[in-house]
Amino acid sequence: MPLRDGYEPSPFSPGYGRRPLVFGGHETELAELSDVFASLDFGENHSVLISGLRGAGKTSMLAKIQDSALSNGWLVISDDASAGLMDRVMETTIPSLLGGLSPEARARLTGLGIWQFTAHWEYVDRHREVKPLLRRDLVALSTTLAESKQPAGILITIDEVSSGKVRLRELSRFALEVSHAISEGANVMVVFAGIKVDLNALVEQEHTTFLRRSRELDFRRLTPRETRHVLSESIRIGGRSITEDALNLLVTFSQGYPYLVQLAGDYAWRGSGTAATIALADAQSAHGRAITAVERRVISRVYQDLSEKDQEFVKAMAVDEGRSRMADIIQRMGVSDQYVQVYKKRLIESGYVQADGRGHVVFSLPYLGDYIRSTTTEAEGVARADDWDRFPPPAVPR
Ligand SMILES: Nc1ncnc2c1ncn2[C@@H]1O[C@H](COP(=O)(O)OP(=O)(O)OP(=O)(O)O)[C@@H](O)[C@H]1O
Ligand SMILES: [Mg+2]
Structure with missing residues (x-):
């Protein structure tokens, strides 16, 4: 199908197993x-x-x-x-x-x-x-x-x-x-x-x-330099340009997470319509949409890959907006110090969490904490919205 004038197809490829046009790093x-x-x-x-x-x-x-x-x-x-x-x-x-x-x-x-x-x-x-x-x-x-x-x-x-x-x-x-x-x-x-x-x-x-x-x-993640390269090269090959401030915003909010880099570029590209240059406003409107999409398509699965115990650990972490104190996590989980150290070690090794100063941990995957916070409040919201848990079905007479 011929494309309408100025509507070049997006050079980005957000999706599992979809090869990027520009492969960053490694x-x-x-x-x-x-x-x-x-x-x-x-x-x-x-x-x-x-x-x-x-x-x-x-x-x-x-x-x-x-x-x-x-x-x-x-x-x-x-x-x-x-x-x-x-x-x-x-x-x-x-x-x-x-x-x-x-x-x-x-x-x-x-x-x-x-x-x-x-x-x-x-x-x-x-x-x-x-x-x-x-x-x-x-x-x-x-x-x-x-x-x-x-x-x-x-x-x-x-x-x-x-x-x-x-x-x-x-x-x-x-x-x-x-x-x-x-x-x-x-x-x-x-x-x-x-x-x-x-x-x-x-x-x-x-x-x-x-x-x-x-x-x-x-x-893990691409470096800031690699992330910038993937975004700017894809846009250049796709036939457009991008302003410096728009590029900076895409680089910072995508945090080098490959799937999110593709989403960020794709939304910004599509948002810019037929313009020859992607502007700051396009990157700004891509921001919220790309984060919502990465939470739904990627972060939720990343979270589900965790064992129940590991999920408890990250939930206990997500109570804090920034970094978490190990002592608080131990207290919130209500299990022994030793156990918590085991979860911590495993989560650090598999790239979910990193140490942040003595006795503290922080999410190494951007947006995981936000995602967990949003699901816990959503779940509470649903329970309040329909109230059926106060009216359980009575036993069926036979
Ligand atoms: N090095 C890279 N540079 C730029 N984009 C990349 C890079 N690697 C992957 N991507 C993009 O990230 C997204 C996810 O890539 P991919 O499917 O290879 O991930 P994965 O690790 O195999 O995920 P899963 O664990 O779900 O199988 C795709 O949209 C792909 O185009
Ligand atoms: Mg894969």
Whole structure:
């Protein structure tokens, strides 16, 4: 559909798994991983764990890593940690990757006796007499890729790691196969992404000890400089400009939180209509709307990712507008000092909370405190509004 004059589409992409036009930060890590794709010299990079809160950019980072692997001729297996992972990878993904290999590579693979090909090197099926094992597939593929003109390896990315029991069992079986392939010398890099507590649960599984040596990338916020770059570059590429004061406002209220950066830019862009320049008033009207949207779409999920106990801790914190005294939290929660220290440690580690001077903590995620305060007052408001809790339904006579 032709766009009306002046209505350029927004260059921003607020939404889960939507790749940003301008990807901010993480240059060093990306460069190091790209070196591995080019050199096959893995160092510590056989396994990588990407952790971070919702909307911190994990899925977008996986996409960048995949791009880099593909451009170096690597095979890419990307999936998420949902039930049936092993079957999907072995029955669907790998056969379709085989189809993309050069005829010479397929000819080399035939000799390994895992897969059957037609005379024209079309994939037929697995050889049924051999027990299918992912490790064998990976080693065979890796051997073949290593012999090609441009030696390459296999990148496996698994997104949405979550700590449900069944899922963890399946994932740990998957990880075991990958670790065997790596110890047999296969050129494989595996990257898992998820929130911190779930990744920790994965690493503690039986067959996943090799993941303890993983490269860890913990995604927090973009720096102010990176945030400014993402906003101004996206706007420039999109075909507009922005005034300095408008840009400053977007940078400060988005606080470097990737999802919010995209929302901020998007609302400001749309608010400016057909103007060639985004002005302060556009950024001001984007402010409230972007915060409401990030609370609804992101912060609420970030909060729900917490265990009940951890939720109690952050609720006890949210009573204070600014930083909270640990002594007050202990008193509000009514549990022992030791327990509270455990929650505190876990929340700091997973990026929710940070220490702020001796004996104090503060939310490291902007707007989480505001969100919790708004839900607690809302919940009270609802109870008062309909009053039905004073009129419980009587037992049904039978
Ligand atoms: N480095 C970045 N620079 C700019 N924008 C980014 C960056 N990373 C992610 N974004 C944007 O942030 C939003 C969320 O990204 P993404 O879906 O990758 O997060 P996530 O960590 O995978 O979230 P979830 O935990 O819910 O899966 C998207 O709108 C994306 O375009
Ligand atoms: Mg994601």
